[in-house]
Amino acid sequence: MAPIILRNIYTIVPSEPTWAGCFPLAEWDLVGTITHVPTVYFYNKPSELFQGNVVETLRNSLSRALFHFYPMAGRLKWLPRGRLELDCNAEGVSFMEAESEAKLSDFDDFSPTPEFEKLVPQVNYKHPIETIPLFLAQVTRFKCGGISLGVSISHAVVDGQSAFHFLSEWGRIARGEPLETTPFLDRKILWTGQPLPPFASPPQCERKGFEQPPLLIGETDNVEERKKKTTVEILKLSKTLIEKLRSRVNTSEYADPARGFTRYETVAGHVWRCASKARGHSPEQPTSLGICVDTRSRVQPPLPRGYFGNATINAVARSTSGELISNGLGFAAEKISEAIKSVTNEYVMTGIEYLKNHEDLKTFQDIHALGSTEGPFYGNPNLGLVSWLTLPMYGLDFGWGKEVHMGPCTHDGDGGSLLLPDKNDDGSLILATCLQVAHMEAFKKHLYEDI
Numbered sequence: 001m002a003p004i005i006l007r008n009i010y011t012i013v014p015s016e017p018t019w020a021g022c023f024p025l026a027e028w029d030l031v032g033t034i035t036h037v038p039t040v041y042f043y044n045k046p047s048e049l050f051q052g053n054v055v056e057t058l059r060n061s062l063s064r065a066l067f068h069f070y071p072m073a074g075r076l077k078w079l080p081r082g083r084l085e086l087d088c089n090a091e092g093v094s095f096m097e098a099e100s101e102a103k104l105s106d107f108d109d110f111s112p113t114p115e116f117e118k119l120v121p122q123v124n125y126k127h128p129i130e131t132i133p134l135f136l137a138q139v140t141r142f143k144c145g146g147i148s149l150g151v152s153i154s155h156a157v158v159d160g161q162s163a164f165h166f167l168s169e170w171g172r173i174a175r176g177e178p179l180e181t182t183p184f185l186d187r188k189i190l191w192t193g194q195p196l197p198p199f200a201s202p203p204q205c206e207r208k209g210f211e212q213p214p215l216l217i218g219e220t221d222n223v224e225e226r227k228k229k230t231t232v233e234i235l236k237l238s239k240t241l242i243e244k245l246r247s248r249v250n251t252s253e254y255a256d257p258a259r260g261f262t263r264y265e266t267v268a269g270h271v272w273r274c275a276s277k278a279r280g281h282s283p284e285q286p287t288s289l290g291i292c293v294d295t296r297s298r299v300q301p302p303l304p305r306g307y308f309g310n311a312t313i314n315a316v317a318r319s320t321s322g323e324l325i326s327n328g329l330g331f332a333a334e335k336i337s338e339a340i341k342s343v344t345n346e347y348v349m350t351g352i353e354y355l356k357n358h359e360d361l362k363t364f365q366d367i368h369a370l371g372s373t374e375g376p377f378y379g380n381p382n383l384g385l386v387s388w389l390t391l392p393m394y395g396l397d398f399g400w401g402k403e404v405h406m407g408p409c410t411h412d413g414d415g416g417s418l419l420l421p422d423k424n425d426d427g428s429l430i431l432a433t434c435l436q437v438a439h440m441e442a443f444k445k446h447l448y449e450d451i
Contacts, residue, residue: 001100001102001106001107001115001118002100002101002102002106002143003100003101004098004099004100004118004119004140005098005099005100006096006097006098007097007098007099008096008097009094009095009096009097010059010094010095010096010097011091011092011093011094011095012059012062012063012066012073012092012093012094012095013063013066013073013090013091013092014063014066014067014070014073014090014092015063015064015066015067016067017090018066018067018070018073018088018090019070019088020088020089020090021087021088022077022085022086022087022088023085023086023088023187023188024079024083024084024085024086025083025084025085025086025156025157025187025309025310026187026190026309026310026352027190027351027352027355027356028190028295028309028310028311028312028313028352028355029084029156029157029187029309029310030082030083030084030156030355030361030364030365031314031355031361031364031365032155032312032314032364032365032366033155033366034084034154034155034156034365034366035123035125035154035155035156035366036123036136036152036153036154036155037152037153037155037160037163037408038117038120038150038151038152038408038409039120039150039151039153039406039407039408039409040116040119040120040148040149040150040151040406040407040409041148041149041150041151041396041403041405041406042104042107042110042146042147042148042403042404042405042406043146043147043148043149043400043401043402043403043404044104044145044146044401044404045144045145045146045147046145046147046400046401047400047401050399050400050401052399054139054141054147054398054400055097055139057174057398057399058095058137058139058149058174058398059095061170061171061173061174061398062093062095062137062170064173065166065169065170065173066092066093068169068179068182068183069166069169069183069308070088070090070185071086071088071134071157071185071308072093072134072135072157072158072166073088073089073090073091073092073093073134073135074086074087074088074089074090074091074134075087075089075091075129075130075131075132075133075134076129076130076132076134076154076156076157077129077130078129078130081358081359081360081361082360082361082362082363082365083361084129084156086157087130091133092133093133093134093135093136093137094121094133094135094136094137095136095137095138095139096121096136096137096138096139097138097139098138098139098140098141099140099141099142100140100141100142100143101142101143102142102143103142103143103144103146104142104144104146104404105144107405109234110405110407111233111234116150116409117409119138119140119148119150119409120138120150120151120152120409121136121137121138121150121151121152122152123136123152132154134153134154134156134157135151135152135153135154135166136151136152137149137150137151137152138150138151147400149396150409151167153166155310156310157309157310158308158309158310159294159309159310159311159312160312160386160388160391161294161296161311161312161391162183162307162308162309162310162311164391164392164393165181165183165306165308165392166183166308167396168180168392168395168396169181169183170398171396171397171398174398174399175397175398175399176399181305181306182306183306183308184303184304184305184306184307184308185308187309189303189304189307190299190303190309190311190352210351210354210355210364211316213288213290213316213377213378213382214286214287214288214318214381214382215381216285216380216381217282217284217285217286222377222379225377225379225380225414225436226377226379226413226414228380228414228436228437228438229436229437230413230414230434230435230436230437231434231435231436231437231440232432232433232434233432233433233435233440233444234407234430234431234432235430235431235432235433235444235447236422236428236429236430236431237267237428237429237430237431237447238428239426239427239428241448241451242263242266242267242427242428242429243427244451245266245267245270245329245451246260246261246263246266248329248330248451249261249265249266249269249329249330249333252328252329252330252331252333253330254330254331254333254334255330261330261333261334261337262337263389263429264336264387264389264419265333265336265337265340266329266333267419267429267431268289268291268332268333268336268385268419269329269330269331269332269333269335269336270329270332270447270450271383271385271417271431271433271447272287272289272317272324272332272336272383272385273324273325273329273332273446273450274443274446274447274450275383275415275435275439275443276321276324276325276381277325277442277443277446277450278435278439278440278442278443278445278446279321279380279381279439281321281322281381282321282322283320283321283322283323283325283326284320284321284322285320285321285322285381286318286319286320286381287318287319287320287321287324287381287382287383288316288317288318288319288378288382288383289316289317289318289335289336289339289382289383289384289385290314290315290316290378290382290383290384290385291314291315291316291317291336291339291340291385292312292313292314292384292386292387293312293313293314293315293340293343294311294312294390295311295312295313295343295348296311298343298344298345298348299345299348299349300345313343313347313348313351315339315340315342315343316339317332317335317336317338317339318335319331319332319335321381377413377414377415378413378415378416379413379414379415379416379436380414380415380436380439382415383415383417384415384416384417385417385418385419386417386418386419387418387419388418388419388420388421389419389420389421389429393406393420394406394421394423405423406423407420407430407432408432413434414434414435414436415434415435416433416434417431417432417433417434418431418432418433419431419432420432431447
């Protein structure tokens with residue numbers, strides 16, 4: 001692809017003065033991925049109906065959006081014991097303007113490649129964390145008149161639901177419309193300042209939610225597995241394929257006739273089994289699947305509409321490769337369903353209490369660049385499959401029309417996967433997955449043939 005030429009870098013601050021000060025982040029903000037998550041949107045050439053300037057429209061509306069979402073304009077600061085706090089200092093976000101001789105048609109089916117990384121602002125984590133913006137955006141104009149908008153958003157500040165909330169309201173402001181949902185910025189509702197109520201049977205959050213993923217049998221660490229070359233594939237799962245899987249799983253001996261397995265539980269079970277087959281595990285190999293669960297409606301009382309922060313928790317399904325493969329899809333789906341259902345109000349609150357009293361949270365943080373030997377590792381023999389099925393990820397319109405494509409652009413580590421709805425809303429799903437090169441072809445074969 002033609003090179004990307006960076007023309008301007010701007011710092012965008014809130015349009016009006018905002019509250020200033022520091023407050024600690026909630027415990028769920030401080031574990032898991034606390035680096036930036038990149039996403040890219042592609043747009044056709046704006047029609048003649050759009051009379052404005054693209055860059056000016058984005059810059060001005062972003063400034064107004066930051067007035068409402070002012071934590072995004074702040075900076076993180078390290079505290080002792082692996083804690084962070086958010087300094088709401090209005091230092092602003094980074095906005096970059098670029099151009100390229102490439103055309104949108106050069107991206108074929110928009111499958112993520114290393115070229116995508118040039119369309120999204122890169123974050124240098126070697127810099128002090130106090131200097132790194134929490135939100136970075138890059139607009140790139142192409143020769144054909146098309147546009148891309150790449151954004152990188154700090155996962156230490158927001159989860160997927162809150163990130164897309166911010167983006168959608170930015171779009172509404174750019175179109176001259178009022179906010180649809182005002183952000184709820186008070187994170188103290190997820191702090192456990194009061195003694196926990198007595199539970200009839202305390203959830204084993206300490207044991208289940210925070211154990212390190214298993215290693216390959218015979219290995220004492222995962223250093224060598226982390227070093228192996230990986231590749232990313234965007235794989236479409238048709239409506240017909242999904243229906244076949246759901247028919248099989250919901251007529252299995254593991255199905256609950258009153259509920260049935262969800263799309264996520266079904267597809268995640270299939271992916272988990274296919275990865276175990278492709279990796280050639282021995283039957284006794286322990287394996288786990290990391291599941292990101294939104295707790296907004298699971299805590300009591302439910303979090304307010306528009307809660308802006310991290311409200312997701314990592315639930316873990318565990319088995320052995322032999323059990324997964326020999327017992328069929330229903331067995332895997334049930335393991336996943338049980339892990340998700342275990343995330344109750346009690347589970348969340350005891351988890352917060354556990355993290356609050358833990359000596360150093362860096363044990364649970366992924367703060368390192370790809371290729372590091374530190375932090376949690378959901379690669380071989382494990383997987384992490386995040387669902388974007390319910391997120392408002394499509395239809396981001398700044399006044400010149402909705403995107404023609406959006407998607408993740410990160411080259412994640414081995415085992416990192418996303419499940420997205422197809423933009424055409426035809427019942428198909430998109431699996432964005434990263435596996436070791438040695439395993440990808442076998443995985444794809446099992447994914448489509450073992451139905």
